[in-house]
Amino acid sequence: MEPRGPDLVAVAAAETPTAGRYAAALVPIGGMVEEGGTMHMDPAELRRVFGMFATGVTIVTARDPEGGYVGMTVNSFTSVSLDPPLVLWCLDRAAWSLPAFVGSGAYAVNVLAAGQEELSNRFARRGEDKFAGLEVTEGHGGAPLLPGCLAHLQCRLVDTHEAGDHLVLVGEVVEADAPGGEPLLFFGGRYGRLA
Numbered sequence: 279m280e281p282r283g284p285d286l287v288a289v290a291a292a293e294t295p296t297a298g299r300y301a302a303a304l305v306p307i308g309g310m311v312e313e314g315g316t317m318h319m320d321p322a323e324l325r326r327v328f329g330m331f332a333t334g335v336t337i338v339t340a341r342d343p344e345g346g347y348v349g350m351t352v353n354s355f356t357s358v359s360l361d362p363p364l365v366l367w368c369l370d371r372a373a374w375s376l377p378a379f380v381g382s383g384a385y386a387v388n389v390l391a392a393g394q395e396e397l398s399n400r401f402a403r404r405g406e407d408k409f410a411g412l413e414v415t416e417g418h419g420g421a422p423l424l425p426g427c428l429a430h431l432q433c434r435l436v437d438t439h440e441a442g443d444h445l446v447l448v449g450e451v452v453e454a455d456a457p458g459g460e461p462l463l464f465f466g467g468r469y470g471r472l473a
């Protein structure tokens with residue numbers, strides 16, 4: 279595999295275990311390398327480009343079949359359909375909480391407000407009790423609803439799609455509320471808020 283173009287930073291998939299994970303039918307732009315008809319891209323560069331899309335920040339939660347809670351910080355959330363009311367988010371296949379999200383059959387999307395950066399960071403780290411000290415209420419399917427959020431969407435898991443190294447989880451919204459406030463934003467790998 280030979281790099282094409284002066285700005286290529288792509289590395290052969292054989293040299294890095296993660297490069298191959300981005301093989302996909304991507305629009306060919308600078309920074310890509312063709313190998314047997316499949317496009318590859320440097321993961322760090324792709325992550326940087328993806329990060330140019332400003333988003334809000336959510337914490338998606340669920341109650342696992344054993345009764346414990348799982349939750350993780352997510353910015354891949356998007357609304358999909360009004361009728362029926364559908365949303366989706368993308369779950370890394372390597373996430374520890376994947377079996378609980380899939381097994382639960384329900385999840386809650388907690389939309390974070392400005393000032394909830396610490397909560398976002400806490401739920402983006404694995405291996406600790408993410409819910410310690412939080413007073414949650416239970417929503418559909420027992421999914422915990424976090425305090426102080428802009429909005430909550432309680433969902434029934436209706437579909438999953440395999441998509442590369444992620445799983446797309448489509449949910450039907452069964453209940454929603456929006457106390458309101460200012461949003462927490464995420465852009466270029468950093469938090470921000472509305473000016």
Ligand SMILES: Cc1cc2nc3c(=O)[nH]c(=O)nc-3n(C[C@H](O)[C@H](O)[C@H](O)COP(=O)(O)O)c2cc1C
Nearest residue numbers: 350351352353354368369370373374375402403404
């Ligand atoms: C702002 C932000 C957005 C994130 N968005 C996602 C996402 O959409 N999907 C995902 O799988 N991980 C996302 N992550 C990473 C997870 O929050 C992180 O890997 C978490 O530790 C996974 O939890 P678990 O392995 O304990 O299940 C995001 C992290 C941050 C800081």
